[in-house]
Amino acid sequence: xxxxxxxxxxxxxxxxxxxxxxxxxxxxxxxxxxxxxxxxxxxxxxxxxxxxxxxxxxxxxxxxxxxxxxxxxxxxxxxxxxxxxxxxxxxxxxxxxxxxxxxxxxxxxxxxxxxxxxxxxxxxxxxxxxxxxxxxxxxxxxxxxxxxxxxxxxxxxxxxxxxxxxxxxxxxxxxxxxxxxxxxxxxxxxxxxxxxxxxxxxxxxxxxxxxxxxxxxxxxxxxxxxxxxxxxxxxxxxxxxxxxxxxxxxxxxxxxxxxxxxxxxxxxxxxxxxxxxxxxxxxxxxxxxxxxxxxxxxxx
Numbered sequence: 001x002x003x004x005x006x007x008x009x010x011x012x013x014x015x016x017x018x019x020x021x022x023x024x025x026x027x028x029x030x031x032x033x034x035x036x037x038x039x040x041x042x043x044x045x046x047x048x049x050x051x052x053x054x055x056x057x058x059x060x061x062x063x064x065x066x067x068x069x070x071x072x073x074x075x076x077x078x079x080x081x082x083x084x085x086x087x088x089x090x091x092x093x094x095x096x097x098x099x100x101x102x103x104x105x106x107x108x109x110x111x112x113x114x115x116x117x118x119x120x121x122x123x124x125x126x127x128x129x130x131x132x133x134x135x136x137x138x139x140x141x142x143x144x145x146x147x148x149x150x151x152x153x154x155x156x157x158x159x160x161x162x163x164x165x166x167x168x169x170x171x172x173x174x175x176x177x178x179x180x181x182x183x184x185x186x187x188x189x190x191x192x193x194x195x196x197x198x199x200x201x202x203x204x205x206x207x208x209x210x211x212x213x214x215x216x217x218x219x220x221x222x223x224x225x226x227x228x229x230x231x232x233x234x235x236x237x238x239x240x241x242x243x244x245x246x247x248x249x250x251x252x253x254x255x256x257x258x259x260x261x262x263x264x265x266x267x268x269x270x271x272x273x274x275x276x277x278x279x280x281x282x283x284x285x286x287x288x289x290x291x292x293x294x295x296x297x298x299x300x
Contacts, residue, residue: 180222
């Protein structure tokens with residue numbers, strides 16, 4: 001089999017996504033399978049999705065949440081194909097030849113890793129959802145021409161294909177147990193092994209709109225994850241390309257952490273309020289994340 005479509009599921013209705021994928025497999029007679037692994041979702045979502053067991057090759061339900069890195073590695077146990085396509089469960093297919101685009105590229109190029117990209121609505125949402133939308137439009141939804149300038153830094157895990165043998169050689173770092181930076185660490189590991197990441201124009205639509213409260217909470221989690229990575233990476237090789245880590249290391253070398261921390265503590269309440277309002281600049285978000293990173297680095 002050529003392609004295993006691997007979808008980690010957590011508290012999201014994936015019926016539309018699976019039905020759209022299955023429709024493309026059937027209409028194009030594609031050599032592909034769909035595998036779902038539910039990462040201990042709430043009973044409500046298990047009930048919504050369990051009917052899909054009859055439509056996919058495998059649907060595994062985990063009793064305990066194992067996180068974003070470990071669950072991706074788990075698909076190696078069940079995938080039968082040469083290539084694995086990973087999709088986030090909140091993705092929406094927007095091209096009728098989405099799967100065919102990947103399979104045609106695989107047949108032509110025999111790649112190791114492919115990133116197809118992502119999109120969100122071009123229409124600005126209500127301010128309650130503005131922070132996540134601004135981050136996506138300014139930093140994530142990049143055209144292929146821009147992604148090719150920094151193929152490892154601009155790689156994301158929401159919509160990518162990897163050769164099974166490559167993922168067996170370079171698995172996701174299971175030391176990252178919380179949200180944040182598992183994609184950049186994975187791409188850094190690929191780069192260290194001189195494994196090429198190809199970029200093509202084959203995006204999926206980000207179908208889950210997060211409130212500012214939820215997104216800021218994830219920003220805090222990502223800062224905590226990065227602190228864990230830095231503490232476990234004595235020579236900073238794995239985090240050397242992460243912009244937030246670079247900023248922290250510069251402050252550390254120049255002795256600026258104490259002063260930054262004082263300013264952050266003084267202004268945190270104001271910055272947080274601006275961010276939750278949804279209209280703050282992403283520089284304010286960077287300031288918040290660096291402050292939280294310093295907090296977690298100083299925490300024993």
